[in-house]
Amino acid sequence: MKPRTGLWIDHSKAILVSVDGDTVSTRTIESEVGKRVRAKGGARSGGTPYGPQDATYEARRDRKYEHHLAQYYDQVASAIRGTGAVLIMGPGQAKSELKSKLVETGIGETHIEMEASDKLTEPQIVEKVKNHYGLPTRES
Numbered sequence: 015m016k017p018r019t020g021l022w023i024d025h026s027k028a029i030l031v032s033v034d035g036d037t038v039s040t041r042t043i044e045s046e047v048g049k050r051v052r053a054k055g056g057a058r059s060g061g062t063p064y065g066p067q068d069a070t071y072e073a074r075r076d077r078k079y080e081h082h083l084a085q086y087y088d089q090v091a092s093a094i095r096g097t098g099a100v101l102i103m104g105p106g107q108a109k110s111e112l113k114s115k116l117v118e119t120g121i122g123e124t125h126i127e128m129e130a131s132d133k134l135t136e137p138q139i140v141e142k143v144k145n146h147y148g149l150p151t152r153e154s
Contacts, residue, residue, distance in 0.1 A: 016098030020143030021090070022134055023104040023112055025083065028090045029136055031143040032097075038144065040136060043093060045086035047079060087115040100124055101146050103131040103139070 017034035028043045090112060094100055100116070102109045109128050116126060134142070144151045 016096065018099045018101075018147050019094045019097040020101040020103065020139070020146060021094070022131060022139045023090065023102060023108045024106060024133075025086075025108050028086075028112075029139050030090070030093055031140050033143060033147050033149060036149070038140060038149070040140060041093065042136075043086070043089050045082065047082045047086055083111070084115075087112050088119075091115055091119050091121060094124075095121060097121075097124055099147075100126045101129065101143060102126065103129045103134075103142065105130070105132060 015035075017032050019030060019032050021028055021030045023029075025047050026045055028045075030041045030043065032039045032041070094116075100121075102112060109130075113126055113128060116124070131142075141151045
């Protein structure tokens with residue numbers, strides 16, 4: 015039987031929990047993606063005539079952000095390659111963006127489930143994954 019994986023992900027880090035038989039292991043992958051910050055005002059804030067340059071800078075910053083995000087998702091995807099089933103949890107868009115990346119990179123044949131989740135501690139994530147895959151938890 016292939017190992018099963020559960021992971022909690024947002025844009026700053028991913029906590030992976032691998033379940034292989036009765037063995038459970040965890041791994042954290044930190045992203046290099048900084049917080050996405052928008053410039054105050056518009057392209058012409060402060061009344062300066064240099065609006066197009068501001069827009070170019072913002073577009074470049076957005077491309078850099080998207081590039082770092084793509085690298086991060088590639089790291090996570092390679093970490094779960096060979097998994098039989100994946101449970102993706104987390105707040106916001108990161109879980110659906112990762113699922114798209116997994117399908118795009120060919121892990122799509124793996125059974126993928128998604129679940130919305132608030133911020134969780136690592137032990138809470140482990141318990142949720144163990145419960146999802148029917149392993150005994152601390153509460154059992």
